Amino acid sequence: MSETANTANTASTANEAAAEPAEVQAPGRDASGEPGSWGARLRDAAVERWRPIALAALLLAACYAPFQLVPFRVFQLTMVLVYAVALLGLNLLVGHAGQISLGHGAFFAVGAYAAALMLDRWDVPYLLTLPVAAAVAFVLGLGLGVPAVRLHGLYLALVTLSIAVFLVPLLKRFESVTGGSMGLTLTKPAPPAWTGLAEDQWLYFLALAVAVAAFLLARNLLRSRVGRALHAVRDNEAAAEVMGVRLPFYKTLAFAWSAMFAGAAGCVYTWVIGFVSPDSFPVTLSITLLAGIVVGGLGSLSGPLLGGLFVMFVPSWSQDINKAAPGVIFGLLIIAVMYVAPTGLAGLAGRAAGRIRRTLRRE
Template sequence: MPRRHLPYILFTALVAAAGLLVTNTYHFQVLIFIGINTLLALGLNLLMGYAGQISLGHAAFYGLGAYTSGVLTAHWQVSPWLALPAALVLAAGVAWVVGLPTLRLSGYYLGMGTLGFGMIIFIVFREWASLTGGASGLVGIPPLSLGPLPLYDPRAYFFLVWIIVLAAMVLSRRLIDSRVGRALRAIHDSENAARAVGVNTHGYKLQVFVYSAVLAALAGFLYAHFICFISPGSFGFMVSVRLVTMVVIGGMASIWGAVFGAALLTLLPEWLHAFADFEMIVYGLILITVMIFMPQGLTRGLIDAYLRFKRQPAQPVSPASP
């Protein structure tokens, strides 16, 4: 068993333990949201952290997944398991069409391009009321069941979500460690040199953009059939910004960064309810503090803190030695 597999095995065990030991429905709900957000952050982290391309409209793909499956199942009683591939294919197709021109942009311009795309999709969700239910939202989305096995029990849904998240983590790890992943990192480091060694830079950016959109649509599917009600507000600009924040806070170019970032940004609002009116201020302060003291993100920051902690005990001993 290679050592690099160890963290994944430990994490799987942790997830399994949580699934078996937690009893409180509210706790399950939070853990499910962490899973959904991890899926979103994972795709975006690949795009931003590895390929170096920013997307300020990622909530649009999240929404496309949720609305495609929601509309198909609520309006036309399509099986969710048939609606899922439809949602993924639609998100992939839209990502491809949008990415083709916008990924030729870079830096701020790509940010603006994806921002505009996110706004357009948001407006479509809100204004195409006959299909999406408009601003008041889409009701009647059925919960999931697997054959005779109902998945609306929070524990069952927790396992469904987290099995998918773990699979996505392993697949993303594989992607990063492959020829494709090296090409993506090469683009991030020096697009010029990447082209010069034969990497079709635009093609790879497009591929990772589509991959991240598919993960986002998958997250949207899981969200829609968990809450069974969706409205445009869940897929607006602020959600896109929150996703970017998860990636940056968690740590760019890191699978674990996606998990940490998603967990922190999901848990913080829950913990901060106690601050009532000051909630957003405390929230902002915490994010600023993390960025000041851990500019590489939580993952790197925690590893560094651990290394410092390990070195510490050696120091008091040295003055005593002759």
């Protein structure tokens, strides 16, 4: 009896001793005594709380910018937003679904011409051309996605590139519809009198509204079951299929969604430029868009915006540096950015933010 009582007392004392550190655990330490556990969680939660505030501040700055810049700079920022919407679709296909496309500029052109024809032939209201152009591009992307399901890698890249190659001569051939090499000249959307805005400012805010809506749509899409399925397809197709992901369906859907964003961007491009022609959408446009999303950052929501800045400003800077060979300067700049930031500008910004968080955790 005495041995049993001693054993029970010993076990009780051991349990109390084991429980004591959990009760007197110091703030900022985990069960093993390592510092920074609680503090890290608190700081990460603070980062998440501050993220909406940072996005709101960025949106306010974007709304304030056109009132402080000259019309040409406002036009450049408008084009950045247009390219960002197009790159958002390309990022969905390449960065999140793992499929490659060298024909994204073709869907951009489809959206532009769909809007231009509606405005020129049937005098459709401007805002109504946006969903129609996006729907037309979506249907064409769906049609491309069906045969593209059986292709991978270089074969898929070659097929998509061929679309961008034959688009320009195809548009020139149907001169009675597309205007041929002369293109179509359109009237830009006029700002309502009650806004008090200039034309360039009104176009900027139209592009900003479309860009915000597109980014929200992409964000919600990627957080849904569709986004998780696309990531599974990108990471490992065989494993995704074993888990029940329908590869043909989601690959086709990725092409369709990507084309839809490009078509919407092409529509806004028509509003901003007021002119479309086959030569406005060469093969190099598709290649430049692909370079833009790689430089901006694949698989990141901020990548398309950074890529839009790259696509808009770097070619013009290359022209200013060397008017004889701007393409050489443009290529060298791409190589330099990829060397410094192999995961894109968004990845570089993410690493910088990570270093700041680690520094705060040490304090």
